[in-house]
Amino acid sequence: MWKDKKMIKTKPIRYFAAAMRKYKKGFYIFYAVLIAAMMIQPFINMFGPKMMIDAIMGKAVIISIIKIAAVMILADFVIKLITAFINEELDKEYYAGLDRHLEAAVGKKSMELKFETTENKETLDALADARTGIDSGYSGGSKGLFNSLAILIVNIVVLMLSVFVVCRYSFIPLALVLVNVSLNVFFESRLNAIKIEQIQQLAVTDRAYHYLLHGLSDIRYGKDIRLFNAKDMMLGRVDEFNDKQSEINKTQAKKAQKYLSGSKINQAVTASLTYLLLAMMVAEKKIGIGDFTMLVAAVTTIVTAINLVLKQILELKKFCSYSDKFIKYVEGNVYEEKGDKKTDISDGIKIEFKNVYFKYPGSTEYALKNINATIKSGERWSVVGLNGAGKSTFIKLICRLYECTEGEILLNGVNIMDYEYSSYMKTISAVFQDFCLLNFSIKENIICDRPERIEDDVLMPLIEEVGLKEKVDSLPQGLMTPVFRYYDQSGFEPSGGEQQKIAMARALYKDAPVLILDEPTAAFDPIAEREIYEQFNTMVKDKTAIFISHRLASCRFCDKLLVFKDGEIVERGTHQSLLKLQDGLYAKMYKTQEKMYK
Numbered sequence: 001m002w003k004d005k006k007m008i009k010t011k012p013i014r015y016f017a018a019a020m021r022k023y024k025k026g027f028y029i030f031y032a033v034l035i036a037a038m039m040i041q042p043f044i045n046m047f048g049p050k051m052m053i054d055a056i057m058g059k060a061v062i063i064s065i066i067k068i069a070a071v072m073i074l075a076d077f078v079i080k081l082i083t084a085f086i087n088e089e090l091d092k093e094y095y096a097g098l099d100r101h102l103e104a105a106v107g108k109k110s111m112e113l114k115f116e117t118t119e120n121k122e123t124l125d126a127l128a129d130a131r132t133g134i135d136s137g138y139s140g141g142s143k144g145l146f147n148s149l150a151i152l153i154v155n156i157v158v159l160m161l162s163v164f165v166v167c168r169y170s171f172i173p174l175a176l177v178l179v180n181v182s183l184n185v186f187f188e189s190r191l192n193a194i195k196i197e198q199i200q201q202l203a204v205t206d207r208a209y210h211y212l213l214h215g216l217s218d219i220r221y222g223k224d225i226r227l228f229n230a231k232d233m234m235l236g237r238v239d240e241f242n243d244k245q246s247e248i249n250k251t252q253a254k255k256a257q258k259y260l261s262g263s264k265i266n267q268a269v270t271a272s273l274t275y276l277l278l279a280m281m282v283a284e285k286k287i288g289i290g291d292f293t294m295l296v297a298a299v300t301t302i303v304t305a306i307n308l309v310l311k312q313i314l315e316l317k318k319f320c321s322y323s324d325k326f327i328k329y330v331e332g333n334v335y336e337e338k339g340d341k342k343t344d345i346s347d348g349i350k351i352e353f354k355n356v357y358f359k360y361p362g363s364t365e366y367a368l369k370n371i372n373a374t375i376k377s378g379e380r381w382s383v384v385g386l387n388g389a390g391k392s393t394f395i396k397l398i399c400r401l402y403e404c405t406e407g408e409i410l411l412n413g414v415n416i417m418d419y420e421y422s423s424y425m426k427t428i429s430a431v432f433q434d435f436c437l438l439n440f441s442i443k444e445n446i447i448c449d450r451p452e453r454i455e456d457d458v459l460m461p462l463i464e465e466v467g468l469k470e471k472v473d474s475l476p477q478g479l480m481t482p483v484f485r486y487y488d489q490s491g492f493e494p495s496g497g498e499q500q501k502i503a504m505a506r507a508l509y510k511d512a513p514v515l516i517l518d519e520p521t522a523a524f525d526p527i528a529e530r531e532i533y534e535q536f537n538t539m540v541k542d543k544t545a546i547f548i549s550h551r552l553a554s555c556r557f558c559d560k561l562l563v564f565k566d567g568e569i570v571e572r573g574t575h576q577s578l579l580k581l582q583d584g585l586y587a588k589m590y591k592t593q594e595k596m597y598k
């Protein structure tokens with residue numbers, strides 16, 4: 001504990017204190033009253049009995065003794081009441097409330113990360129660490145922090161006042177206390193090291209363990225788990241983790257045992273020596289019985305206060321090292337806006353790929369090589385090729401989810417990275433292969449905004465166009481029906497086709513000049529896919545559209561076809577011109593796939 005140059009990184013404390021001030025007004029009034037009440041409590045126990053004994057020994061009238069006892073009991077009761085009330089209020093309202101804000105901050109940050117970093121292990125680890133940083137089980141959360149801080153402040157003050165009380169009689173008890181505390185520091189630092197080691201060892205299996213538990217209780221996995229009888233395998237793995245974790249806990253508990261025993265013996269020896277010393281002072285008539293009781297209480301208070309101060313310093317240190325990771329996550333890794341240009345599409349659009357090469361971060365292979373293509377306003381483009389050919393990567397680059405490794409992509413002559421991100425995003429709309437709908441109403445899923453801002457009539461023609469009108473009309477809450485039933489029983493479970501129609505409506509509603517359909521139909525049969533693609537082609541009207549598919553017939557209607565193979569464009573032309581290339585990849589693939597449409 002004393003090894004680090006800086007005992008505690010105070011930044012997390014300042015961060016949480018500022019966050020509390022920002023989100024939860026009135027906290028510090030409750031907190032100050034709580035600290036004051038906690039400070040008074042030990043002195044009631046210290047001075048109350050002395051006053052009683054002095055009164056009895058001084059042969060005071062019974063009524064005075066009763067008065068002292070009544071005041072003591074009442075003060076003790078009131079303080080306990082205030083402490084309990086404030087703690088309850090802080091728990092319910094303030095700590096839980098702040099934790100929700102902090103969790104939301106992690107969520108917000110995760111949505112703002114640079115997309116390419118979301119696929120790295122480092123980001124996943126940083127996210128897990130950030131969650132741990134505010135998890136009450138590990139770091140103690142905001143409650144852990146403010147409780148520790150309150151105990152620390154209270155005990156520093158109580159310690160100083162108690163030392164003052166004892167010193168007025170003798171310095172010897174303080175020497176005993178010092179020996180006790182030095183030994184205790186040793187025991188506590190050993191115990192703490194064992195605890196940290198234990199947490200580190202448990203953390204190795206923890207993520208996998210939680211994944212399993214989550215998987216078992218996630219009803220979406222239910223089909224596969226039932227069908228392949230994976231339950232026993234998963235439960236078996238849970239048991240393995242449980243065994244591993246209890247093994248770690250047992251080993252660490254064994255290591256801690258001798259230090260725990262040492263600490264108990266230390267307390268007992270100090271207490272006995274203190275009693276002995278003070279009893280001798282009474283025998284020598286240096287102090288009275290009342291003073292004896294008060295000094296015993298004061299020495300006990302000093303020992304407790306020192307130990308609590310040390311313990312809270314360790315607690316705060318633990319808290320800070322965990323929550324520092326939370327702060328790093330929410331403050332770091334910000335998406336750096338490089339461009340500041342606004343897009344100007346008043347004269348149409350022209351997207352140009354110029355000698356584009358791309359490697360995924362951490363990958364040694366090029367996923368795209370020497371890509372050159374020009375896409376103009378109103379054109380219909382089709383990107384085809386076998387799985388893994390590079391089609392989706394081509395789209396991800398247009399969507400600025402990744403940056404080219406070499407070469408450039410231009411929009412109206414300007415590198416797309418030079419545009420302000422939000423301005424560029426307004427020009428692109430897409431339905432991805434793995435599109436996802438949110439647990440919000442159908443309307444919110446389409447407009448991605450608060451539903452009251454848009455009239456239903458504005459949306460209904462689009463709903464009709466994508467073929468969802470009948471469904472929406474049949475639902476009791478119409479457009480406001482929640483999609484899925486995760487947290488609303490009145491929700492509806494859309495079929496794959498309905499989900500995809502909602503996603504298409506969302507893409508069209510955005511009203512961007514470029515629309516992309518990246519195989520959201522992969523789960524459908526080839527004929528259904530072709531119909532959907534043709535329907536979408538009509539719906540996009542005079543906009544530019546890019547269609548991706550590994551099924552060639554789906555995109556026959558496109559003016560321009562790009563055939564991808566191993567990250568390169570190997571053929572380009574119209575459907576008819578490509579069919580004429582006898583040994584061409586497109587012609588071969590088309591012949592192989594033709595029978596799927598018969």
Ligand code: ADP
Pocket residue numbers: 119360361363367385386387388389390391392393394
């Ligand atoms: P397609 O859309 O034609 O099926 P992709 O563009 O998805 O092909 O993939 C092209 C190549 O890039 C494949 O070799 C694939 O394994 C690789 N790839 C795709 N996504 C990633 C990723 N996130 N990280 C590393 N490699 C990837």
